[in-house]
Amino acid sequence: MQTFVLRLWLPDFPGTLGRVAAAIGQAGGDVIGIEILERGAGMAIDELIVVIPSDAENAMEQLIAEVSQVEGVAVEDIHTVALDRPDQSVLALDTAARIMESPRDERLEATCELVREMLESDWCTIMRRDAAIPLAVSGDVPDLPWVIAFLAGTTHLAGDAAHEHTPADIAWAPLDLLDAVIVIGRIRGAFRLRERQHVTLIARIVSSAFVGFD
Numbered sequence: 001m002q003t004f005v006l007r008l009w010l011p012d013f014p015g016t017l018g019r020v021a022a023a024i025g026q027a028g029g030d031v032i033g034i035e036i037l038e039r040g041a042g043m044a045i046d047e048l049i050v051v052i053p054s055d056a057e058n059a060m061e062q063l064i065a066e067v068s069q070v071e072g073v074a075v076e077d078i079h080t081v082a083l084d085r086p087d088q089s090v091l092a093l094d095t096a097a098r099i100m101e102s103p104r105d106e107r108l109e110a111t112c113e114l115v116r117e118m119l120e121s122d123w124c125t126i127m128r129r130d131a132a133i134p135l136a137v138s139g140d141v142p143d144l145p146w147v148i149a150f151l152a153g154t155t156h157l158a159g160d161a162a163h164e165h166t167p168a169d170i171a172w173a174p175l176d177l178l179d180a181v182i183v184i185g186r187i188r189g190a191f192r193l194r195e196r197q198h199v200t201l202i203a204r205i206v207s208s209a210f211v212g213f214d
Contacts, residue, residue: 001051001052001053001054001083002051002052002053002059002080003048003049003050003051003052003080003081003082003085004050004051004052004059004060004063004078004079004080004081005047005048005049005050005075005077005078005079005080005081005085006024006027006047006048006049006050006063006067006075006077006078007037007045007046007047007048007049007075007076007189008020008045008067008073008074008075008076008167009043009044009045009047009073009076009133010043010044010046010070010072010073010074011042011043011044011071011072011073012039012042012043012044013042014090015073016073017034017046017113019070019071019102020046020048020067020070020073023066023067023070023197024030024048024050024063024066024067025053026066026067027059027062027063027065027067028052028053028059028062029052029059029063030050030051030052031048031049031050032049032050032051033048033086033087034046034047034048034049034087035047035087035088035089035194036194037088037192037193037195038192038193038194040208045076045192047087047088049081049085049086049087050063051083053184060078060080060145063078064078073116076189077189080139081109086196088194088195089198089208091165092117092118092198092201092202094203095114095115095117096201096202096205097208098110098114099111099114099202099205100205100206100209104209107206107210108126108135108206109136109138111126111136111182111202111206112124112125112126112130112136112137112138112182113200115136115182115184115199116138116139116184118198119171119184119186119191119195120186120188120197121139121184121185121186122139122140122153122169122185122186122187123137123138123139123141123184123185123186124137124138124139124144124182124183124184124185125137125138125141125144125147125182125183126175126180126181126182126183127147127148127180127181127183128178128179128180129151129179129181130178130179132144132148134192135178135180142185147183150170150172150183151181151183152171162206167194168190168191169185169186169187169190169191169192170183170184170191171183171184171185171195171196171199172184172199173199173200173203173204174203174207175197175203175206175207175210176204176207177207177208177210178207178210182203182206184199184201
């Protein structure tokens with residue numbers, strides 16, 4: 001079997017998702033997972049996990065062709081993933097569990113690595129708000145001085161309002177009990193609201209595990 005993650009823009013009204021599923025069926029695919037990443041202005045951004053028999057030729061091209069014929073639907077991204085890759089919500093829970101199962105003195109590094117993996121991102125760093133030295137890093141942070149300046153500009157933001165003032169290719173969340181922040185970046189594709197919410201919740205879990213951390 002081949003497994004694809006298919007991220008779509010589609011009109012947010014009844015019946016659209018059913019037509020998308022039918023189109024995927026026409027391409028020989030089966031939807032095994034779905035996550036609504038964002039909704040607003042009459043549109044939804046959904047992420048579907050689709051499996052197709054491994055002997056299907058040009059499976060990705062056929063998926064795009066069939067889905068694109070559904071009125072009002074646009075493909076934002078499609079890529080292959082491991083066969084057992086769960087949907088976003090299960091993946092977020094698995095990430096949080098794996099972080100908490102890691103040794104305490106390795107937990108910040110594990111957080112960076114696992115959150116980066118969860119979001120299929122290019123880099124991740126955890127930094128104290130009062131220092132310019134990262135506590136943990138995964139991947140190549142492209143411009144550390146910019147990250148430091150960005151964090152300085154987030155001090156007055158809180159809640160979902162913070163996401164509205166964040167570049168599309170950056171996600172972040174406070175680790176309040178550490179007086180630190182986790183920042184994630186990627187080149188391919190914008191971070192959507194549900195992904196940002198998952199990062200915020202994981203950050204709360206990680207932060208609470210470091211009460212009394214020096």
